[in-house]
Amino acid sequence: MELQNKQTVRIPMDDDKIVELYWKRDEKAIEETDFKYKKYLFSIAYNIVHDRLDCEECLNDTYLGAWNAMPPSRPNVLKAFLTTITRRIAIKRYHNNLRQNLIPSEMTVSLSELEDFVAGDEDLGTDFDAESLGRVISDFVRSLSERRQFIFMSRYYVADPIDTIASDLSLSRSMINKELAAIRSALKEKLESEGYLI
Amino acid sequence: MKKKEWNEGLNHLDSELVEKYVEQKEKLRQKDKKLKGVWLRFGAIAACFLLIVSAVIVVPMLREDDSGVVTTGDNDRPNIPIINAQIPSSAPQYYGNESSSGTSGGGQMEVDPTGLSVTAKLVEALPDVYTFFDDWNQDEFRLLRMQTIKLLRGQEMVEEFYYLIPVEFSTDFSIFDRFVINNMAQFSYEQTVMYNKTQGKAEQLNLVVFGYRVYGYTLMGENLMAFDANGRFDERLWTSNAAWIAATDRASSVDTITQAERNIQNDERHQDLYVHLLKDISGEAEKVLDQIKAFDNGVYVPQFSTNVLWYSPEVQFHATKYINGFATNEKISVWCKEWTGGEQDTYAYTKARFSEEDMSRLPDLPSAFESIKGALNSGSVTPPHFNNQEKLRKTTSGIFGWYAKTENGVVGIVRVTWCFYTEKYQDYYDDAYYIIEYGSDECKSVDRDSLLELLGDYEATYIYTGEYNEYGKYSDIVYPEI
Numbered sequence: 173m174e175l176q177n178k179q180t181v182r183i184p185m186d187d188d189k190i191v192e193l194y195w196k197r198d199e200k201a202i203e204e205t206d207f208k209y210k211k212y213l214f215s216i217a218y219n220i221v222h223d224r225l226d227c228e229e230c231l232n233d234t235y236l237g238a239w240n241a242m243p244p245s246r247p248n249v250l251k252a253f254l255t256t257i258t259r260r261i262a263i264k265r266y267h268n269n270l271r272q273n274l275i276p277s278e279m280t281v282s283l284s285e286l287e288d289f290v291a292g293d294e295d296l297g298t299d300f301d302a303e304s305l306g307r308v309i310s311d312f313v314r315s316l317s318e319r320r321q322f323i324f325m326s327r328y329y330v331a332d333p334i335d336t337i338a339s340d341l342s343l344s345r346s347m348i349n350k351e352l353a354a355i356r357s358a359l360k361e362k363l364e365s366e367g368y369l370i
Numbered sequence: 371m372k373k374k375e376w377n378e379g380l381n382h383l384d385s386e387l388v389e390k391y392v393e394q395k396e397k398l399r400q401k402d403k404k405l406k407g408v409w410l411r412f413g414a415i416a417a418c419f420l421l422i423v424s425a426v427i428v429v430p431m432l433r434e435d436d437s438g439v440v441t442t443g444d445n446d447r448p449n450i451p452i453i454n455a456q457i458p459s460s461a462p463q464y465y466g467n468e469s470s471s472g473t474s475g476g477g478q479m480e481v482d483p484t485g486l487s488v489t490a491k492l493v494e495a496l497p498d499v500y501t502f503f504d505d506w507n508q509d510e511f512r513l514l515r516m517q518t519i520k521l522l523r524g525q526e527m528v529e530e531f532y533y534l535i536p537v538e539f540s541t542d543f544s545i546f547d548r549f550v551i552n553n554m555a556q557f558s559y560e561q562t563v564m565y566n567k568t569q570g571k572a573e574q575l576n577l578v579v580f581g582y583r584v585y586g587y588t589l590m591g592e593n594l595m596a597f598d599a600n601g602r603f604d605e606r607l608w609t610s611n612a613a614w615i616a617a618t619d620r621a622s623s624v625d626t627i628t629q630a631e632r633n634i635q636n637d638e639r640h641q642d643l644y645v646h647l648l649k650d651i652s653g654e655a656e657k658v659l660d661q662i663k664a665f666d667n668g669v670y671v672p673q674f675s676t677n678v679l680w681y682s683p684e685v686q687f688h689a690t691k692y693i694n695g696f697a698t699n700e701k702i703s704v705w706c707k708e709w710t711g712g713e714q715d716t717y718a719y720t721k722a723r724f725s726e727e728d729m730s731r732l733p734d735l736p737s738a739f740e741s742i743k744g745a746l747n748s749g750s751v752t753p754p755h756f757n758n759q760e761k762l763r764k765t766t767s768g769i770f771g772w773y774a775k776t777e778n779g780v781v782g783i784v785r786v787t788w789c790f791y792t793e794k795y796q797d798y799y800d801d802a803y804y805i806i807e808y809g810s811d812e813c814k815s816v817d818r819d820s821l822l823e824l825l826g827d828y829e830a831t832y833i834y835t836g837e838y839n840e841y842g843k844y845s846d847i848v849y850p851e852i
Contacts, residue, residue: 222688225770225832229799251396252389256381263377268835281705283373290376300375306382313387318394325391329380340398368371 184208187250194242201242202235209251213258219278219331220262221269230265234258259330279331285352286328289360289369305368312362316355323351486554486580487522487634489627493530495543498568503671503692510537510567515577519548522634528647534581535594541610546596550630553593557581559648559687563669565695572669572695578647601627648672655704655715662689662702669693670702691724696735696782697772699829700724722775722828731808732773735782738806738813739771742784753788753800754817755838770832777826782806784813785832801834 185204193201210231217230237257247253266279283290313321319341326332326340334352338345363369493515500511514533521527534557535543543549557579566573596607603624608614624630648659662670672689691700699722706715745751746769771784784804803821806813818838822830 249389249392252385252392255392256385256388260381263381267374267377283376286376290371290373300378302375302378303382305375305379306384309379310384310387313383321387322391322394325387326395329383329388329391340395363371 191242191246191250194238195246202239205235205238205250205254206231209254212251213254216255216258216330217262219333220259220266222278223269226262226265226269230258230261233261237261255330278333282327282331286356286359288356289363308362308366308368312359315362316358320351320355323348324355327352486524486527486556487550487552488516488518488527488554489520489522489631490516490518490533490549490551492543492546492549493517496532498566499537500564500573501567503563503565503572503669503690503695503697511535511564511581512537512540513575513579514543516549516551520631522550522552522631528578530577532575532577532579534579536613538613539611541607543596543607546604546607547599548597548601548627550595550597550627550634551580551593552595552634554580559672561648561663561672563671563692572692595624595630597627597630603627603630651704651706651715653714655706655717658689658702658704658717658719693724693729693732693773694736696739697832698722698724699772699774699825699831701829701831720829724773724775724780728775728780732780733782733806733808733810735771735773735784735806737811738782738804739769739784741813742771742786742804743769746786751786751802754802754815756788756800772832774825774831775828776824777828778824779808781808781824782813783821783832799834800838803833 184207190201190204190208193204213231213234214227217227217234218224221227221230234254234257238254241253241257245253263279270280313324316324322341323337326337327334332340334345334348337343338348341348360369496513496515498512500513501509512535514535515530516533517530518527533551533554558575560576560578561574562579563572563574564579565571594607596604598604603626624633651659662672669692670689671692672687687704689702691698691702699720701720701722702717704715704717707713742751746767767786767788769784769786771782773780774783782805784806785801786804787799787801801818803816803818804813805816805821805824816824818834821833822835825833
């Protein structure tokens with residue numbers, strides 16, 4: 173059977189080429205990023221803010237962030253770079269929304285699992301050092317097995333639903349819950365030892 | 371530790387860990403794809419093609435319609451997408467209110483999130499075009515009433531259901547004897563309300579709606595196959611119009627309905643996830659079902675989280691109240707016990723709850739919305755914070771209206787948004803708010819802070835709460851350094 177207009181089928185561009193477009197200040201970079209990663213980035217934002225309108229704005233800000241950051245940045249893995257931007261933007265919006273008592277998102281559910289040692293949504297303490305905490309959490313994640321690293325990142329970094337993680341790893345939901353419980357226990361120990369929990 | 375501190379700490383996670391996670395995720399997805407079998411290989415092409423179809427068909431429609439979305443088409447600037455905040459432009463009238471049942475089977479259904487699959491017969495193709503109330507993109511669908519003949523994957527399935535077909539895929543479905551429908555996801559509970567665009571009315575659907583949609587485009591070619599009375603693959607579906615073009619490349623890979631069914635049955639992934647019917651909700655959470663009963667007190671639009679269409683069916687749903695086709699700041703959420711891991715289903719209401727008195731004292735938001743839309747299109751509505759038109763260029767603008775319950779009763783709010791770029795491609799947003807009160811025929815401009823004050827403890831849904839500068843609002847996000 174003849175496939176009509178086959179030449180019009182569009183294939184996502186390689187990441188290297190997209191990054192190159194950013195460096196050339198070519199507006200097509202944003203179009204290609206949107207074409208290739210919109211669904212993925214939308215799902216990251218949606219897990220956190222749980223509102224389509226907010227997600228659209230998060231994506232707009234993500235593309236703008238990428239545009240402003242490249243150059244000088246030249247990310248090794250574009251998708252990871254965009255993930256980081258989207259998460260930061262979405263988290264910021266999430267905390268703004270939380271102040272207004274909006275309906276909880278998947279992020280709220282994921283945070284509630286950590287309520288043994290993560291609670292309250294007040295402003296940051298004056299002596300709080302996010303980078304130091306980031307290093308402690310990074311060390312902790314590196315200490316986990318490959319599988320638990322993936323589960324930790326899925327659940328607490330991008331707030332993926334447990335069913336999604338189970339589906340990704342072809343494991344049962346109860347197995348993921350057990351793994352998460354073990355991760356939380358170890359995490360609490362780590363944060364206590366580093367003086368983050370009083 | 372505070373939640374915000376935890377999240378800020380995570381924001382500074384080593385980039386190598388994020389990269390590793392993304393690569394792991396990608397590998398898992400690739401592995402997942404390989405398992406789908408040869409006949410699914412062209413899904414990506416279908417997706418690409420459909421995006422193009424969307425771009426060619428939908429974008430011009432958005433630009434041409436009267437929804438209030440304005441595009442200047444400035445080709446010298448990056449084409450960053452902006453919100454298509456569209457709602458039905460005229461106030462829908464309500465009808466429906468049929469009995470809520472119509473479903474059968476019941477109980478808990480166990481399905482594969484990537485593909486509840488059935489063999490089905492067409493009962494009726496509804497003639498009208500539908501959109502979802504809470505879909506900002508206003509994607510248009512036809513509804514096929516289907517009768518389940520055989521469940522291919524999953525443990526239980528309703529006898530009849532609606533299947534969503536994007537309008538661009540619509541054809542004469544009655545000429546086919548049977549369909550094999552793969553990769554179905556439950557899109558909404560029974561009793562959900564969609565906007566019947568053909569008739570300009572809200573309509574309650576008495577069957578569960580299934581579909582396969584990922585944020586505006588579909589992979590229909592791999593999800594719907596038609597067969598004739600002899601069980602032979604009927605290629606006329608895939609050749610019926612241009613939207614199916616990517617599917618036609620696979621036409622030779624399936625010859626009979628038996629073969630298609632076997633392909634699906636041999637794929638045994640993900641068997642431990644759940645889809646619920648409204649009647650499965652129990653305990654205290656069951657009370658919300660009375661509250662969200664459509665047409666009793668406005669229209670509630672109950673839906674699963676949209677993630678059901680992307681990764682997996684979440685056993686939770688949220689219902690936003692709509693009045694006259696406009697959203698409100700009233701929302702209800704239900705989390706089923708299978709989702710939370712708790713002992714019973716739970717629920718939450720917003721503080722905003724529209725009472726009968728509120729409903730009898732609604733401001734004339736539809737008129738206000740139309741007025742502001744006209745003013746925006748004529749250029750007489752201007753961004754309030756932006757004060758340097760020489761240096762910035764407007765790219766897009768949008769308009770969105772909703773009813774909000776406040777300390778002083780219900781007001782109608784219209785929000786207009788603008789997006790600008792500087793010569794250096796810095797990006798700015800600005801927005802303006804207008805309110806109309808009950809009994810008034812004036813839609814007044816109101817500053818954001820006064821609006822938040824007016825709302826008091828009620829939900830400030832859809833309102834920007836960050837800082838403004840001389841241009842409007844500008845993101846102060848710290849971008850990652852490489």
